[in-house]
Amino acid sequence: MTMIGHNTSEQKPRSRYDVDLATTNPGTPGGIFIRQFWIAVHDSAALPAGRALPIRIMGENFTIYRGTSGKPQVVANRCPHRGAQMHLGWVENDDIRCVYHGWKFDCSGKCVEQPAEEEGFNEKVNIRTYPTGEHMGLIFAYFGEGEAPHFPPFPEPAGKGVIEVRPSTPVPCNYLQCFENSMDEVHVAFTHSPGGSHAKIAYDLPIITAEERDWGMMRYGKRKNGQVRETLHLAPNAVRVLVPPNFGMDGVGGWPDMVLIFTPVDDENCRWFATSKVFATGEELQRYHEKRKDMLTKLETARPILDVVDDIWSGKLVYEDVRHPMLARVQDIAVQAGQGAIANRESEFLGRSDAGIVAWRRILARELRTITEGGAAKKWSPLPADINPVMGA
Numbered sequence: 001m002t003m004i005g006h007n008t009s010e011q012k013p014r015s016r017y018d019v020d021l022a023t024t025n026p027g028t029p030g031g032i033f034i035r036q037f038w039i040a041v042h043d044s045a046a047l048p049a050g051r052a053l054p055i056r057i058m059g060e061n062f063t064i065y066r067g068t069s070g071k072p073q074v075v076a077n078r079c080p081h082r083g084a085q086m087h088l089g090w091v092e093n094d095d096i097r098c099v100y101h102g103w104k105f106d107c108s109g110k111c112v113e114q115p116a117e118e119e120g121f122n123e124k125v126n127i128r129t130y131p132t133g134e135h136m137g138l139i140f141a142y143f144g145e146g147e148a149p150h151f152p153p154f155p156e157p158a159g160k161g162v163i164e165v166r167p168s169t170p171v172p173c174n175y176l177q178c179f180e181n182s183m184d185e186v187h188v189a190f191t192h193s194p195g196g197s198h199a200k201i202a203y204d205l206p207i208i209t210a211e212e213r214d215w216g217m218m219r220y221g222k223r224k225n226g227q228v229r230e231t232l233h234l235a236p237n238a239v240r241v242l243v244p245p246n247f248g249m250d251g252v253g254g255w256p257d258m259v260l261i262f263t264p265v266d267d268e269n270c271r272w273f274a275t276s277k278v279f280a281t282g283e284e285l286q287r288y289h290e291k292r293k294d295m296l297t298k299l300e301t302a303r304p305i306l307d308v309v310d311d312i313w314s315g316k317l318v319y320e321d322v323r324h325p326m327l328a329r330v331q332d333i334a335v336q337a338g339q340g341a342i343a344n345r346e347s348e349f350l351g352r353s354d355a356g357i358v359a360w361r362r363i364l365a366r367e368l369r370t371i372t373e374g375g376a377a378k379k380w381s382p383l384p385a386d387i388n389p390v391m392g393a
Helices: 029-034 175-181 282-301 305-314 327-339 352-373
Strands: 038-043 052-057 060-066 072-076 090-092 095-097 111-113 132-135 138-142 162-171 207-213 216-222 228-234 238-242 257-266 269-278
Touching (some): 029 352, 072 132, 162 282, 175 257, 175 269, 175 327, 175 352, 216 352, 305 327
Antiparallel strands (some): 038 138, 060 072, 090 095, 238 257
16 A cells, blocks of 8 residues: 555655766766867966976866967877876977977977987877967867867957956866856855955845857846846856956956856866956056056965965854955855855755856756757857947946
């Protein structure tokens, strides 16, 4: 006899998502999806000519180097000879030489020199290279199959001003919860209220709506006075938005047009890249540079962001009392990485203010499901130059 309401099934309750939204590991639907796009991998200024460095992107290790001509290039992590790490070697012109046995490779991946081997043997050997480009102070690479998409992945904002790159930051959590936070305009009134860096967009709580576009998703935040803030979420992991001046800038330089990119390092870590157009000229630009220089000097002597975050998490520091040259970043990381290395989306209670997050998850789940089933995935387009974020506040 079966009792009414008694579950006799041994099956687990159906999960909210039938695909893994968070992973970008090689070969997974999420990994295949994100590798369709250009991925930010390094700050341009942090890669001097003649230098090679290791990088980890989407669960894989690579080498990035800059030739003496200034050209950046991403190549495989290991030499195809006997597996030595390529970043240990030397950059020669625009080539890279392995430290183990001196095999040298050019930017196309062709082995051009093997000191101890017979002539012609090098023609059999290549190292894998990845299309690499530079835009607005950031280095991008393409890790997918086939021809790389249009470069650059987004246009430089129109108007007179200067490009300003904020130092990238490692963040100990999955990229998706950081990308989702960029879709959550309501958090600004609470997360960023200590210090008041975002006070001008926290005066009332917006009603959020979102719609899919060929390049990603447009999100709207409508306030009681009728003003609407428009924010661009660029597939697969970037947001373009007008943001308040940095904490400590005292409004100098106005509101920059910023692109914030959340690059997966692996499933439990990501790195934030930020580049922006500051619309300042003449005397205002001079004041901006002076203020910016002062802020960077303070940043050099400030405690590392993640150390501050750790002290917030442990209770050594009171969240609302923290002040830092990159205060908004400290606050965001404390909240977002505090959700856990990979957020538990099964236990959430989503509400009206989460409309942007819900919309993107539906888009992402659809694309990953299509990849899983072997269907035709969406053909994404680059962001047109005439579509721009709107302050609306």
